[in-house]
Amino acid sequence: MSAAPCCCTNTFAPIIDVKIFRYYRRPTEKLPFCLFNFVLPSTIQMKPRMTRLCIYPKDIQRITGKSERYSRSLLQSIKKTLQKPDHQVVTVEEFALYMGIPYEAVQQFITD
Numbered sequence: 001m002s003a004a005p006c007c008c009t010n011t012f013a014p015i016i017d018v019k020i021f022r023y024y025r026r027p028t029e030k031l032p033f034c035l036f037n038f039v040l041p042s043t044i045q046m047k048p049r050m051t052r053l054c055i056y057p058k059d060i061q062r063i064t065g066k067s068e069r070y071s072r073s074l075l076q077s078i079k080k081t082l083q084k085p086d087h088q089v090v091t092v093e094e095f096a097l098y099m100g101i102p103y104e105a106v107q108q109f110i111t112d
Contacts, residue, residue, distance in 0.1 A: 054089035
């Protein structure tokens with residue numbers, strides 16, 4: 001890794017040198033062949049993580065530490081309390097309100 005001037009400021013930002021190799025399959029050709037060589041600035045930001053709106057029994061399992069069966073019955077009791085039909089889902093916010101857990105704490109356990 002080296003440093004290069006950043007395009008938006010006068011500071012130096014580290015850059016990452018990326019090489020893509022193709023390895024030959026024949027035993028006689030042992031050396032890799034470089035296909036591409038390009039430089040990426042390390043200041044590239046990743047896309048924000050997508051978050052789900054609905055909660056599933058596996059998520060409730062991770063949060064409560066209870067079994068999947070308990071999680072399914074808890075979802076059913078939340079639906080019954082909120083008077084939701086069977087085809088509607090329970091949102092993360094509804095679950096957090098029902099359980100009395102802060103929304104941000106529940107959101108950390110949700111995995112995609």
